[in-house]
Amino acid sequence: MLIYGRNPVTEALREGRVEEVLLAHGVEEAFARQLRALAEQAGVQVRQAPRIELDQLAGTTAHQGVLAEAEELSWSAPQAIWDLAEQRGEAPLLVLLDGITDPRNFGAIVRSAEVLGAHGVVVEERRSAPLSAVVAKTAAGATAHLPLVQVKNLPRFIEEIKAQNVWVYGAAGEAAQPLERTDLSGPVALVVGSEGDGLRRLVRERCDGLVSIPVRGQVQSLNASVAAGILIYEAARRR
Known part of the structure; x- marks a missing residue:
């Protein structure tokens, strides 16, 4: 599934659920460095892309400049x-x-x-x-x-x-x-x-x-x- 937003993508990286990250051009460098460091630890590629590409993939402009392809969210056992x-x-x-x-x-x-x-x-x-x-x-x-x-x-x-x-x-x-x-x-x-x-x-x-x-x-x-x-x-x- 595609997930977007800084906290969801960051947590998914920490959980090892991400396959690829898309980072919009123009995202502030401090966040970009943090994201790349997490992605490197997880062995995940970070690809920079035009913001409009993220808009189209997410179906919204509220993605905060980052989108990831991740494993589907799953329900827990009671x-x-x-x-x-x-x-x-x-x-x-x-x-x-x-x-x-x-x-x-x-x-x-x-x-x-x-x-x-x-x-x-x-x-x-x-x-x-x-x-x-x-x-x-x-x-x-x-x-x-x-x-x-x-x-x-x-x-x-x-x-x-x-x-x-x-x-x-x-x-x-x-x-x-x-x-x-x-x-x-x-x-x-x-x-x-x-x-x-x-x-x-x-x-x-x-x-x-x-x-x-x-x-x-x-x-x-x-x-x-x-x-x-x-x-x-x-x-x-x-x-």
């Missing part, structure tokens, strides 16, 4: 989440996405989850944006460090993790229970639904509780990625 939590000596913190089909929202949530210390992001096979260059770019390299898991049935997966003593809380604007009064200190999964429809009925019914983020303005809803970031931060802060 066990990777538990392994990461055990490796860190922490109670598992999962982020479950129900119907996040916008790749930029998906990527932004992955970035927040990785930065704030979650152990994995879980999506349902038919109700999620696919792993793509846009997701990788928006996630700013976080896809290389965080387990991303795809399951066939999210409600069933919720039942499975509840059996492992994970408390599951769904985000719902109308919920009476505010986020700050919710115990997020132990093993927790936070469920975020789509902006248009929120959580599906089957997902809501399987949550241990629904929580809301208090808002003060006239607009009564948050962007899904922003809401996810607040939820993850609050859970991380309690730890």
Whole structure:
């Protein structure tokens, strides 16, 4: 697959997933030197090209002057989440996405989850944006460090993790229970639904509780990625 953006390409080089790098003419020398050093360590060729060539290949001008041909992003096995939590000596913190089909929202949530210390992001096979260059770019390299898991049935997966003593809380604007009064200190999964429809009925019914983020303005809803970031931060802060 083609990936673009400085952080995604840099992380892919460090992970050994890159086959070739294209660097636009005119990119500042400090970044070019850093990129070439990483590419040399990985045994990868760096080819300079006109910026318009990168525009055409990426289908956007937002590539930050670098593009790479890399191995496809792949989903992790669910066990990777538990392994990461055990490796860190922490109670598992999962982020479950129900119907996040916008790749930029998906990527932004992955970035927040990785930065704030979650152990994995879980999506349902038919109700999620696919792993793509846009997701990788928006996630700013976080896809290389965080387990991303795809399951066939999210409600069933919720039942499975509840059996492992994970408390599951769904985000719902109308919920009476505010986020700050919710115990997020132990093993927790936070469920975020789509902006248009929120959580599906089957997902809501399987949550241990629904929580809301208090808002003060006239607009009564948050962007899904922003809401996810607040939820993850609050859970991380309690730890």
